[in-house]
Amino acid sequence: MAKRMILTVLAIATFLAAIGFVKFRQVQAAIAQSSSFQPPPEAVTTTVTRQEAWRPSLDAIGTVAAVHGVTVSADLPGIVESIAFDSGDRVRAGDLLVHLDTRQEEAQLAAAEARRDLARLSLDRMQGLREKGISSQAECDTAVAESAQAEASVREMRATIERKTIRAPFSGVLGIRAVNLGQYLTSGQPVVPLQSLDPIYVNFAVPQQNLREVRVGALVRLAGDAPGENGATGRITAIDSVANEQTRNVQIQATFDNPNLGLRPGMYVKPGVILEEGDPVIPIPASAVRYAPYGDSVFVVEDLKGPDGRTYRGVRQQFVKLGAGRGDQIAVLSGIEPGEEIVTSGAFKLRNGAAVQVNNAILPGNDPAPRPEDN
Secondary structure, eight states: OHHHHHHHHHHHHHHHHHHHHHHHHHHHHHHHHHHTOOOOOEEEEEEEOOOEEOOOEEEOOEEEEEEEEEEEEOSSOEEEEEEOOOTTOEEOTTOEEEEEOOHHHHHHHHHHHHHHHHHHHHHHHHHHHHHTTOSOHHHHHHHHHHHHHHHHHHHHHHHHHHHTEEEOSSSEEEOOOOOOTTOEEOTTOEEEEEEEEEEEEEEEEEEGGGGGGOOTTOEEEEESSSTTTTTOEEEEEEEEEEEOTTTOEEEEEEEEOOTTOOOOTTOEEEEEEEOSOOOEEEEEEGGGOBOOTTOOEEEEEEEEEOTTSOEEEEEEEEEOEEEEEETTEEEEEESOOTTOEEEEEOGGGOOTTOBEEEOOSSOOOOOSSOOOSOO
16 A cells, blocks of 8 residues: 555656656746847838037027108198008108198198289389389388298298198008098098018117127028028127116117018017037937936947847947037037937837837938928
């Protein structure tokens, strides 16, 4: 009986040992297979880095202002007799805008001209009598004064009539008409805005500590979404002689060509003063950067060796120091060298040493001055 039990125990132990050995070999094989497993390559886009000299800019907030801008108004009161313009018209200096009723002034002018003619006749008669010694010098002087006074009255009435003819003081673009036919205008009542839009001013302020970097003639570039704004360039034409006591800023005025009238007075703009040549940088698409609290990095594509000794195209995570951004690009100050191939899209799914497959059929934006279609 005891002998049978011993044989049974030995048989069970042998069976369990065989099963354990088989499982041990299976686990070893699985470990070996997993250690040599290489995940499939990730599809990415890449670009080859190059070095550029970015000219740094001093960014500010500005307002567009017309070189000449007024609201044309009535000089003297009167009733609108005719309107010679439409809202939004382009006019030249001296063009007729509005004519007020001058019938009363024209009648007064006719009366003044009649008095002038009579005064001239009286003066001629008095001078003839004076030459004959019939009239006194005092009477002759009085006739001269009366003739001059009558002539002055004629000029006054003509000036009054002219002041009731409203003309454009300079060439420019009219705004929206503010008067109608038959309307009675008081002295100083607005008629229509008039702005000279080409060229045009952009006024902005810079801190006093940056004033030494700004000079007359420096290039200024606008950035924004308004038509005619993004990428427009002008020159600094004036620097204020005083600083604001509250803000310690100095006003700067730049002049821009505006042939398409894309810039209008009162618009908000973002001017940037282009300074002297800066340090060389490596611009890359902003989508290439992987941002993290412990540091920003990019993935460099290069040939790597796998656990089996085979060479494959993979990525190496490289930490970088970033500078200013410009459009779709951001400047890299250190961390990568010109000529390196970096991942521009798909970086979020990568890790150090991951295999990649480059497909540059569709590339992300990499324009320093993009022009969005839906702006």
